[in-house]
Amino acid sequence: MPAGFRTTDYHTAFARYEAVRHRLPEAGTPRVTHRAANLAEIADHFDALLLDAFGVLNIGEAPVPGAPERLAELRSLGKELRVLTNAASVPVQDLLAKYHRLGFDFTLEEVVSSRQVLIAAAAKAPARHWGVILPEGSDTDDLTDLDHRLLTSDPADYDVVEGFLFLGSKGWSPEHQEILARSLAKAPRPFWIGNPDLVAPRETGFSVEPGFFAHDIADSLAIAPTFFGKPFDNAFDMALATLPPEIPRDRVFMVGDSPHTDILGGNAAGLKSVLLTPYGFLASQNVEQVLEQCEIRPDYEVAAI
Ligand SMILES: [Mg+2]
Missing domain, CATH: 3.40.50.1000 (HAD superfamily/HAD-like)
Incomplete structure (x- = not known):
């Protein structure tokens, strides 16, 4: 744990997410979850990915195993890749430098952070x-x-x-x-x-x-x-605006580890959602039980990126 943070446990976090649901978007229409080994297996179904960072690209200061290679493979198939992250404590340039250190090849235009969403809104608001x-x-x-x-x-x-x-x-x-x-x-x-x-x-x-x-x-x-940020539409609007306009929303997949931010937000934005389970928020949880409890269903569940 980096110094200076207050800490909590999974169960407290889950209970708080449920308690504040009235301030989050609606879960939308019920979905059926399909299981797949990894993103390559379902690649025919999407043209673009919005990728969460923590728990999808990296775990702390290390890359998720196989993530740089998988994304390079998907890029070679012509898939559009974007990072959509709620990391707001540093400018997006600093995030990009971190992703490069971890072995990813994103450009600045391919990374959208919630901090950028907030700054754009503040620039338009009264001074x-x-x-x-x-x-x-x-x-x-x-x-x-x-x-x-x-x-x-x-x-x-x-x-x-x-x-x-x-x-x-x-x-x-x-x-x-x-x-x-x-x-x-x-x-x-x-x-x-x-x-x-x-x-x-x-x-x-x-x-x-x-x-x-x-x-x-x-x-x-x-x-x-x-x-500002996932699961709210302001974040998805900014990320989707960077994609070629001919890509329909249901060919854009939001990939994340957190039901109440990535999956809820992706579903509410009219995208398809992919829950990556082994890392991040649901690591060491009974995933099926969690999804039952919160009634937030991804379209796909993958065991590896
Ligand atoms: Mg995450």
Whole structure:
């Protein structure tokens, strides 16, 4: 676990995802799940893949076994590949550099992060002085066009800004959360979340991510956060806009490890969904039981990429 993160366990995370379903898109029409060995086996059915990163491309700082090779094979068959990730704590250029280090050959145009979705929305919104939640010293090269300050532990910072952009939870303590909640209670303002995920699977457990803190505030104050990223349509719209327009939505497959973000979002966007089970969120869970409980069904379940 990287230092500075609060941690939780799978069961707490699953229960929270279920408890906040009213703030997530509808699951849509029921689907039948087909099982396949890997993505190559179902390649005839898709023209493009949207790939989650954590749990699909990489596990922490290591690539998912066989992932670079499989994607190279699919690319040679003419498949369009895009990464659609809720990783919002660094600019997309930093994500791309990481994927290259892990052996993937994506271009900048092939990676869409929820941070980009949020920044694009902020650029179109009325100008505000934003308070940005990120650890001190974070790379903010892509935020220079937005009037902003990084929030510290000083409550005065929170009271002076005109809206909040929650991009990263590393170092975010219960004290920070209390300062934020008090400030928002005094004066409600736009509360934008760049990573709707509740948790991220790490090598040694689950880190608590911005979505988790945002839903806690939404539960305790009558404030509706605005979420950017999967499972919300703003993320899928941005990723789909990078694909050739002649590809129909049901020939685009969203590949992910998390039912409440990747699969729910892909289904809600009118895509086909592929659940990759061995890594990430559902590693060491009874997958069938989990899917029964949450009634979020992928179109395909694959045991390997
Ligand atoms: Mg994932």
